[in-house]
Amino acid sequence: MIDVYLLSGFLGSGKTSLLVNLVDQVKESGRQPAVLMNEFGELNIDSQIVEDAGEVPLKELLNGCICCTGAESTEAQLQGLLADYPEIDVLFIETTGAAHPVEALDAVYSPLFAEKLDVKGIVTVVDAKRWIDRDKLSPRIQALFLEQVRHAHFMVLNKTDLLTDNQLAFVTMQVTQFNSYAPLVQTMNAKVDFSYVEKMVNVAAPKQSVTTGSGLPLVSKVLSFDAPINQEHFEDWVRTLPDSVYRMKGYIQLEGSRYSHLFQYAYGMVNWIPEYMQIPSKLVIIGEQLTDIEYSPKN
Structure with missing residues (x-):
């Protein structure tokens, strides 16, 4: 089975920086990473950043969000990755900053290949600076921002260098109270040890019923x-x-x-x-x- 990590987080939080860092670490460990990137527009500039990092199987989902209009395209792109690159060990899926995590996971869990993918969980990049200023967002966008945090299985509190020590302590306390289950790591430029991410979100799944994230805020189950x-x-x-x-x-x-x-x-x-x-x-x-x-x- 292929380990799958869904990278969530608000616009500009640092998801692509995290993605590049994780891809590099997986390659250095001798495993084969692959990437599915989602962007609203016709051109995904971030995909060039990933390609520049080295030869990594990559599929793009453009002109739609993975969580709604792009759901069918997501399934097709995932099928293409699995068929074209059977050597994949770890798959990273970077969602748009406007994707709701529940609906994004829904798009990934296709019954056509549910037993080939071991979805480890949602890694959410939390913009520490934006957290302080979140009241300036519209009510709808603020709700989405909080939902991305609430459903995380692992949280990367990024841009901590932009806060004072007192601000950082305050934000860390608030975020962990909002999602008390997910482990949190403070970062600059979204640099985090992938082995630590693996350890904290990796939950063994019973073979008889393929489940992931038992006891986490969001889980899945396959019935046959x-x-x-x-x-x-x-x-x-x-x-x-x-x-x-x-x-x-x-x-x-x-x-x-x-x-x-x-x-x-x-x-x-x-x-x-x-x-x-x-x-x-x-x-x-x-x-x-x-x-x-x-x-x-x-x-």
Whole structure:
């Protein structure tokens, strides 16, 4: 399996600097890194920075956010990386500064290759200076900024050299109170030891149900189905799920149907899209506290 790290953080926080640093360290360790970069515009200037750092498999997702309009393109680009570079050991996905971490993870967790990717977690770069000035942001943007911090599995408090000692102590206290679970490291130019990142976010996943980040703010789980599913019974089960289930998507073979259906669930809404091929039935669930969530087919 390929270890996957999703790099999150607000615009200008230092995600690309972190990315280049981590890529260099992975290469020095003898492993093969790869990168998927997301940018709103038609040109991703940051990708040239990564390419200049050395030969690294790289795919770009332009003209859309990984968390919404670019979700389908994300799946296609990831499939391309996996097919073209089977030697990949570590994959870094840099999101746009406007990406919501939950929706970004949703785009990454494709049932087509869920069992090939071991998503270690979200590494969020927190701009220490902007944290102090966050009240100047619009309410909507400020909420996004805080959500990126809240859902982090590991936090890089960057640009600490721009703060006084008292300011740095105050910001560190506030950020760790806002997300008390994720480890935090203070940095300048987003320089952090990758081995430390690995150690702090690496959680062993049970082989029978592929999960990541057990006990962390955001987790995932993959359910597999060996036989066709009764649609009515399945939707009844969906309605019993707790609010801690944020997203579900997968390909499911329904009783009485020749081909698979793409199933999607978000904010309590269910959507079925018929496919014209048979795809192994797998369902990816994203949320919190998913350990006890299982589906029992209708007898």
